[in-house]
Amino acid sequence: MSEETQDDLVLYEVDEDGVATLTLNRPERKNAWSIPMENRFFALLDEAAQDPAVRAVIVTGAGRAFCPGMDMQRLEQNSQPGQSLNLRARVPMYSRRTLPKPVIAAINGACAGIGLVQALICDVRFAARGARFTTAFTRRGLAGEYNLPYVLPRVVGLENALDLLLSGRVVDADEAKELRLVSRVVEPDQLLDAARAYARDIARNCSPRALAVVRHQVYGDLDRTFTDALARSYSAMEFFAGSPDFREGVASFVEKREPKFEGLPPDFDPADATRDAFLPY
Structure with a gap:
């Protein structure tokens, strides 16, 4: 079996x-992205x-490295005349944005192109000091790929997004934090410990x-009006009122102990909490 089809392209524990x-x-390829890696990664998610x-x-x-982008061998193939x-x-790159569980990036090194896309799909980003980031697209003769011109302004603001997308310049982890590209x-040597903690x-x-519901609310409300989002919020409040999770959350606080919440059932749909959105006035 070739390297490109082995399950160990992405490890899981x-x-x-x-x-x-x-x-x-x-x-050995600095975790350069490949299609077999892509398939394995999303299957594990x-x-x-x-x-x-x-x-x-x-x-x-x-x-x-974290991921420096698409494998250069594939980029070279795609750049040839007549290639499509x-x-x-x-x-679909953002199809797992609806994952009902928090996703944290621990960016240990070079993060560029499609690797940056994977980092931005995560909810919270930790970076190792010295890690380097770039969109890279304009320096490879490419437009803004994988919807980064939409996503990046919502993460770092319009001017910072234009700076990163237009210049394709490299920023280190400390500047990335100043730009709000990462939060920590x-x-x-402390990166994985910090992310795991x-x-x-x-x-x-x-x-x-x-x-699951909070993640669904945040991403779903990005393009909604304030009033629509407010109605969904009231629906979610009603959904959890009197629920076993709410009772356990209050009881654990009063009793000064860790809560004992049940795991998320595979068939749980966070959309159910906001499906019947309403305003109480």
């Missing part, structure tokens, strides 16, 4: 606290979504149903 870690695992034992997900890279790009045969910068705190103390 779940710890006792319910934190799943996905590790991009082509260190699906597995994490369906596993009630998993409460949070970390995405990181093996070795010294068959995106219809690919996994830690020393390289954050994920484990969520896994131990937060209701999986509430996490």
Whole structure:
């Protein structure tokens, strides 16, 4: 079996606290993105979504890089005259944005192009000091790919997004934090520990149903009006009022103990919490 079809292109482990870690695992290619890696990566995200034992997900890279973008060998093939790009045969890049569990990026090194897209799909981003970021597209003769011209302004603001997209310049982790591209910068040898501590705190103390609904609310409300989002919020409030999770959350606070929330059932649909949106006035 060739390297490009092996399951170890992305490693997967779940710890006792319910934190799943996905590790991009082509260190000899600095974890450059390939289609087999893409298929494996999204299949594992699906597995994490369906596993009630998993409460949070970390995405990181093996070795010294996170993901520097699409494998240059594939880029060279696609750049030849007469070559076409068959995106219809690919996994839709943002199809897992509806994953009902928090996703945390632990960016350990170079993060560019489609690698930056994967980092931005995550909800929270930790970066190792010294990690380097670039959109890279204009420097490869490409337009803004994979919807980054839409996503990036919503993360870093319009001018910062234009700066990064137009120039394709490289920024280090500390500047990335100033630009709001990442929220935490830690020393390289502390990166995974910091990301895991954050994920484990969520896994131990937060209701999986509430996490799923909050993630659904935030991403779903990005393009809604204030009034529509408010109506969905009231519906979610009604959904959780008197629920077992709410009762356990209050009881654990009063009793000064960790809550014992049930895992997320595979068939749980966070849209149910906001489906009958209403305003009480």
